[in-house]
Amino acid sequence: MSEKPSFLPFALPDIGDEEIAEMADTMRSGWITTGPKTKRFEDDFAAFLGDPALLCMAVNSATAGLHLALEALGIGPGDEVITTTHTFTASAEVVRYLGADVVLVDVDPVTLCIDVRGIEAAITPRTKAIIPVHYAGLAADMEALLALAQTRGLKVVEDAAHALPTTCGGQLIGTLQSDVTVFSFYANKTMTTGEGGMVVTRDAELAKRIKVMRLHGISRDAFDRFQSTTPAWYYEIVAPGFKYNLTDVAAAMGLHQLAKLPRFLERRQYLAARYREQLSRLPLMLPAEAPAGDVHAWHLYVIRLDASAKVTRDEVIQGLSDRGIGTSVHYVPLHRQPYWRDRYGLEPEMFPHSEAAYQAMLSIPLFTAMSDADQDRVISALRQILM
């Protein structure tokens, strides 16, 4: 190596002049917190999902959105909520915010999404809800999961942080028959507002509660107060709510990110197809594709080392790092995290598929702003390390 190439991170946001101009416009407008741009962002999001029956509520993170969803569903002490061990802690921590307990379940070894038979086996009389995660952008088996939930009278809150836009049975995630779906606009997700999220439901009562709890338990939000004919100074507190509203500065970014989403998806699909083709002869297990006719959002590109590989996962990560290429591991499963492990007495043997995947996996760079040449660097580095 004569000259060290610049560092290629595993993810980067893709923010253009449109976002910057819209944010500057907001900053000059005199209204920078939740207001007209947030409202437009919610309307545009509903239009993107394409179902007029859906109610969309912007929040300042998906974590906040998941918390609001479970609170509105009445989850509390004594209840159990089932989710996957193979996720980010946010999927589970929100259950503990409400004093309920988390029951972790293993994943399908191919998709790495929650195993529906595992859910069935984990149901107890205390079970109230299921939180599936559409891992890496591939939908969980929602047909079986929703059927199970309906039979057993359980609520479903989809953690769709990776799933914009993902389809399942030809329908966009967000439009299925679950109770609530929550999207994330964190910096490395398929679109971003820096920090942010969107809560989607068809249930008007849930939406009403979520809106109230999103902003201090105020019966009308601050912007409405300045729109309606009742005195602007008057408001009522109906619950000890949270501070989970999205700012107009963030929504301004979101408006243009959302408009670019079809192009972003195309680029991610192109890069994923190229990885599939170029990495196929290496001792790797490549990520599961979506079923025919469905869309994988390709938030992450997760590869797993075959048992036949002559190097370890950690050596691959080091080898890529030595060549200036960033990676990540999604995830250190929750059953290995001290808090979850110790609270529920969890052992790796209880989650053999998640555990095996964790030992073998890494996420390689996949983001819309990376060039074909950037991707070629990753491919040739993997060839050098693995062949």
Ligand SMILES: *Cc1c(COP(=O)(O)O)cnc(C)c1O
């Ligand atoms: C990113 C992420 C979240 C949290 O999203 P925030 O918007 O950062 O709160 C939740 N679940 C999963 C699976 C995620 O990847």
